[in-house]
Amino acid sequence: MTGRPARSALVRSVHLGGARTRAELAEDLSLNRSTVKTLVDDLVADGLVSEHPSSGGGAGRPSLVVDPIPSAAWVLAVDAAVDWLSVSAIGWGAAVLADLDYEAGAGPDPADLVRRIADAATELTHRVGSAPRAVCVAVPGLVRSADGLVRVAPNLGWTNVPLGRLIGEAVGVRCIVANESDLGVVAEHTRGCARGVDDVVYLFAEFGVGAGILSAGSLLGGSGGYAGEVGHMRTAAGGGLCSCGSNGCWELSVGQDALRRALAMPEPATPSAIGRALADVAAAGGALPESYIEALETGVCTIVTMVDPRVVVFGGLFADVLRVPSAMARITEGVGECLVGRQHGVELHVSGLGRRISVIGAAELAFAEVLQRL
Ligand SMILES: [Zn+2]
The missing domain is CATH 3.30.420.40 (ATPase, nucleotide binding domain)
Structure with a gap:
């Protein structure tokens, strides 16, 4: 494996498995060390990872640990629940860069929710210092995944709300909308007990x-x-x-x-x-x-x-x-x-994973696309 597939595999491995040495990455991905060196050098040049000497180890040259720089690529993960709204800036590698929690959840007016998410996105963009690469919103309802149309959300009183399009236009990046249970299984698969x-x-x-x-x-x-x-x-x-x-x-x-x-x-x-x-x-x-x-x-x-x-x-x-x-x-x-x-x-x-499970799942679903392009 070389080129773009190798870079994607390495990026995904660092995102899910955390910081590791070049040697560990080479072993985990079954790549040779020179390929890993080339890929990591490119990621350093692109400002996506930093390298620092590992603290442990014995004599000889210390190996370099490859660490993601979370603010270099981040997504907006939103939990629009009945009784609360959480908007988080999650950096690649899953670091929480900043988050905003609101006691008032998503209400009967979708336009109000879109406005609150757009305001939160502006605030978080200011705090992180760069724009999000994507948005993913968890909703308690049935969602058409292709375009983020919420067909019905009984507990919010919604039918046929084009939430993906509305948020995408308001925030200015692609918006994925997903059912909270689907994001639960994504969260457990990537960060939880599965x-x-x-x-x-x-x-x-x-x-x-x-x-x-x-x-x-x-x-x-x-x-x-x-x-x-x-x-x-x-x-x-x-x-x-x-x-x-x-x-x-x-x-x-x-x-x-x-x-x-x-x-x-x-x-x-x-x-x-x-x-x-x-x-x-x-x-x-x-x-x-x-x-x-x-x-x-x-x-x-x-x-x-x-x-x-x-x-x-x-x-x-x-x-x-x-x-x-x-x-x-x-x-x-x-x-x-x-x-x-x-x-x-x-x-x-x-x-x-507790109450933040939908936010974790939303970040991972957004990153599934974003990481392909890093
Ligand atoms: Zn029923």
């Missing part, structure tokens, strides 16, 4: 229930971008009416409101209040009601059987549920007994 695994399901519950699915290394989108809307699998024949217009949806038995009822909490209960109640159950060595656990187990086993993942990562309120040891034991047992689980091990993990 690094290097190409078949991953990220299962997420907050206001709604959804999944991001990575199959053979590619995001599963479906013909209309609806793949992964597992909250709306029909699991209870004749069950109640769902906000999506269908009935018997899985979300009704395992989502935020079902959890509130399972924990005998009065209305209204925010996701963070439910999270705290679940932490109390975990600390007391308690268990969730059988009806809740059975519904969760049924859905997880259905998804595992359909998708055949190596790793399932639980995020949002599902992370809080799976931190209850009795719940983790029960779901582990159920998955182990289903068809796929009997063929090979399926690892179950609780996400460790």
Whole structure:
């Protein structure tokens, strides 16, 4: 491997794997040292990396560590959630250069959100001292990935909002828009507990229930971008009416409101209040009601059987549920007994990326294109 493919591979390796010596890069990428030297010299000349002697090592000439210069190429990563807005400047190598968090989330008026993101972009451009290479926005809705049209975002009251075009025009760079669950699986695949695994399901519950699915290394989108809307699998024949217009949806038995009822909490209960109640159950060595656990187990086993993942990562309120040891034991047992689980091990993990998971995923999706051009 030489030329542009080799440069792209080296750039991606430094971005994901962090600073390393030239010798380590040569070994990790199966390139010869003279090729790595030429590539690194070019990146230094382009102002993308710096080199400094490694601190460790024995006698002889110290080897040079190749370090990304984060501000040399950065992206704007936005989490436009129902209850908060976060706009971050993420440098290549994943360094957070600056970020702005707002208590007020994305509201019913898309134009207001576009204006706030454009203002944040101006502020962050000033702080970093250069312009972003791309923007990626996480939204709680169904998105047409080709042009960033938000088809429907029920919790924001949006239908057919051309968000990618509006933000792209306002900020002046390409804008990618993606569903928050899809960005969750991207984040877990690149920076979380599913690094290097190409078949991953990220299962997420907050206001709604959804999944991001990575199959053979590619995001599963479906013909209309609806793949992964597992909250709306029909699991209870004749069950109640769902906000999506269908009935018997899985979300009704395992989502935020079902959890509130399972924990005998009065209305209204925010996701963070439910999270705290679940932490109390975990600390007391308690268990969730059988009806809740059975519904969760049924859905997880259905998804595992359909998708055949190596790793399932639980995020949002599902992370809080799976931190209850009795719940983790029960779901582990159920998955182990289903068809796929009997063929090979399926690892179950609780996400460790916390609330910034969408920002992490948004930065990585934006960088997937930006790094190709560095
Ligand atoms: Zn539904």
